[in-house]
Amino acid sequence: MAKSKGGVVVTQVSRLRCKERMSLDTTRLSVLYVELGQVDAERVICATVEDLAVQLAALEEAAKSRQRAKMRCAIVKVIDLSEHVGLVSMVRTARDLSECIATGDAVAQAAVMARLGRIAERSLTEVWDIGGLSS
Template sequence: MAQVSRFTCDEASALDPARIVVLYAQLGDVAAEQVISTAMEDIAQYLVAVEKAAKAHQCAKMIADPDATITLAEQIGLSSLVLAAQNLQVCIEAHDHIAQAAVLARLMRLADRSLTEVWDLGDLRL
């Protein structure tokens, strides 16, 4: 009989708080909060769309606009989310459905942690 192993996924998100500080310094409190809020909303909407498309097996919709999402994540310092989104894009383009499912799950876990961390850093201002 085969032995089944269970792994827990507990990857910490890579957040660059310096990016948040730079945004506040360059744009001021109100504009920086608007940029961060808009970026987070757009990222969340993309992730919901990707998840729905994956469940419906619609690969074309899954890569509708990952570059914009990657750019937004970079803008607010979500480096692990950027890497996971890029990896998902590679898996989709390669039609590797098993890797795609694994990377999508990773992307969603990182998104939950990363977006929460950005909100928690909301008080970080110069």
């Protein structure tokens, strides 16, 4: 906000820190390890994380070009992939984004897209670390 004081414009800048709560269903990851074994579970988790990154990039690109149909398609894939590895926060936020698109609320859509980006960054890192994929 800019204010004028004696001919001098004073600008006040506020820094907002967004701390997203992230939920991860570690039971889902455990089930993958039990069902598939360590090597195959890590392969599936790694592929899922990579696919999620691709879909999130596609979602962002579709949002920039205002292609709602492509956004909805990418969101469905993000939800499916996130559920597969237990990324509860990603699922919930992607569903919120889908609702914003359906209602045509551009302001809410932009806010939820930003939230999804923050959650995605933390969630993908978390599942990568829990899955022992960083080595």
